[in-house]
Amino acid sequence: MTVIRRKIPLLRDRHSHPLLYAALMNAVDLNQPGETRESAIERVRAAAAGGGIGWTIATGWNSGRFDLDKSDFDGLPPVVVLSLSIHGLIVNDTGRVLLREHDDAVAAHLDDQDWIERNLRRVLNVFARTGASAERLTVFFGRLRDLGVHSVEEMLLVGEDEIQLFDDAGLASRTQFWAAPETYDSASPAHRERIHGIKLFTDGAIGVTTAALHEKYLTANHNGILLYNDDVLEALISRYASTKPMAIHAIGDAAIDQAVSAIESTRLGASRHVIRIEHAQFISESTARRAKALGLHLSMQPNFSEDSVTYADRLPAGYPACNNPFRMLIDRVGFVPGVDLYFGSDGMPHGVQEALRQSLFPDGGHEGQVLTIDEFVAGYCLPGMAHGSIDVEIDPVNRSVRAIATIAR
Numbered sequence: 001m002t003v004i005r006r007k008i009p010l011l012r013d014r015h016s017h018p019l020l021y022a023a024l025m026n027a028v029d030l031n032q033p034g035e036t037r038e039s040a041i042e043r044v045r046a047a048a049a050g051g052g053i054g055w056t057i058a059t060g061w062n063s064g065r066f067d068l069d070k071s072d073f074d075g076l077p078p079v080v081v082l083s084l085s086i087h088g089l090i091v092n093d094t095g096r097v098l099l100r101e102h103d104d105a106v107a108a109h110l111d112d113q114d115w116i117e118r119n120l121r122r123v124l125n126v127f128a129r130t131g132a133s134a135e136r137l138t139v140f141f142g143r144l145r146d147l148g149v150h151s152v153e154e155m156l157l158v159g160e161d162e163i164q165l166f167d168d169a170g171l172a173s174r175t176q177f178w179a180a181p182e183t184y185d186s187a188s189p190a191h192r193e194r195i196h197g198i199k200l201f202t203d204g205a206i207g208v209t210t211a212a213l214h215e216k217y218l219t220a221n222h223n224g225i226l227l228y229n230d231d232v233l234e235a236l237i238s239r240y241a242s243t244k245p246m247a248i249h250a251i252g253d254a255a256i257d258q259a260v261s262a263i264e265s266t267r268l269g270a271s272r273h274v275i276r277i278e279h280a281q282f283i284s285e286s287t288a289r290r291a292k293a294l295g296l297h298l299s300m301q302p303n304f305s306e307d308s309v310t311y312a313d314r315l316p317a318g319y320p321a322c323n324n325p326f327r328m329l330i331d332r333v334g335f336v337p338g339v340d341l342y343f344g345s346d347g348m349p350h351g352v353q354e355a356l357r358q359s360l361f362p363d364g365g366h367e368g369q370v371l372t373i374d375e376f377v378a379g380y381c382l383p384g385m386a387h388g389s390i391d392v393e394i395d396p397v398n399r400s401v402r403a404i405a406t407i408a409r
């Protein structure tokens with residue numbers, strides 16, 4: 001009786017990595033309810049033993065839930081285990097041999113998390129290119145539609161040839177291409193036109209304790225990693241934001257503060273394209289006010305509200321409650337969902353079900369993370385139902401959500 005029913009448009013996911021996730025779609029997904037260290041090792045071993053030549057890939061490893069080590073997979077064909085945030089990876093002995101053929105430098109730096117963060121695109125490209133094809137993209141986008149997602153932005157082109165794959169699959173209208181500076185610079189003029197904007201990373205991720213915080217992680221003797229010094233970051237923004245929109249990955253409060261300060265000091269004025277902060281999980285109220293005054297957009301992931309629980313073991317005291325502060329951003333600072341605040345999944349996971357559940361009923365119970373259904377629709381959905389719709393049932397008593405997508409054919 002108390003269940004609320006609504007029909008909402010399909011999702012427009014503002015942050016994903018479709019080619020990478022298409023490559024990973026048949027991977028062993030370790031982000032399952034009830035997964036243990038033992039069951040994870042057993043499932044990866046079974047897949048590797050039964051697999052053909054090449055990589056056995058496992059994804060979704062949550063190091064907050066259980067440990068895994070390279071030695072758990074030695075003696076098997078090539079295995080790579082990617083962490084939930086895809087900023088960390090484990091490669092077994094035979095995998096290291098195979099990796100040397102793909103990319104010598106990545107193979108040489110596997111145990112150097114600092115290098116991995118600074119070269120993340122290069123690391124992920126090894127796996128994104130595995131079996132990349134227009135057919136695979138087509139299957140992947142079909143699965144997304146079943147999950148209630150019409151379009152996903154490609155936040156990091158694997159290379160300019162990825163644009164051709166999207167064209168071959170007839171899917172270019174369901175994405176928007178973002179590229180690292182070096183990918184953009186080396187692209188042909190025709191492909192440069194097709195690239196919507198430039199993506200920069202200023203820090204890492206929480207799971208691998210590389211998101212740059214003002215305080216030390218509980219499980220490490222450091223604050224995370226800032227990937228640029230202030231001058232270099234400011235120069236990069238000055239150079240690219242006058243040409244293209246920019247998306248700047250910044251998760252930790254120290255990284256977000258640095259990015260906002262760098263944008264302030266560029267003084268590009270009206271000639272500046274839109275700049276988005278990606279993730280912005282630990283943005284403070286004072287920095288949010290400066291970001292709003294600069295006209296910055298925030299591209300955030302309601303599903304990352306879960307990080308408050310998942311990474312409670314490593315985040316400094318007080319941080320879990322400050323993650324994804326949607327109420328502060330909307331009610332106190334004046335960000336408007338769908339205008340300068342919008343949502344995506346980063347593929348963790350894709351789909352309306354988890355996105356909506358985490359938006360309405362975040363796991364940690366932090367009130368500051370709660371969105372209304374109207375804010376969700378404004379910030380996450382297509383403007384209309386031409387492509388299909390999602391029937392939603394919300395049960396506020398049991399704090400549960402049921403969402404079923406219907407696709408217009």
Ligand SMILES: [Zn+2]
Pocket residue numbers: 015016017155346
């Ligand atoms: Zn991402």
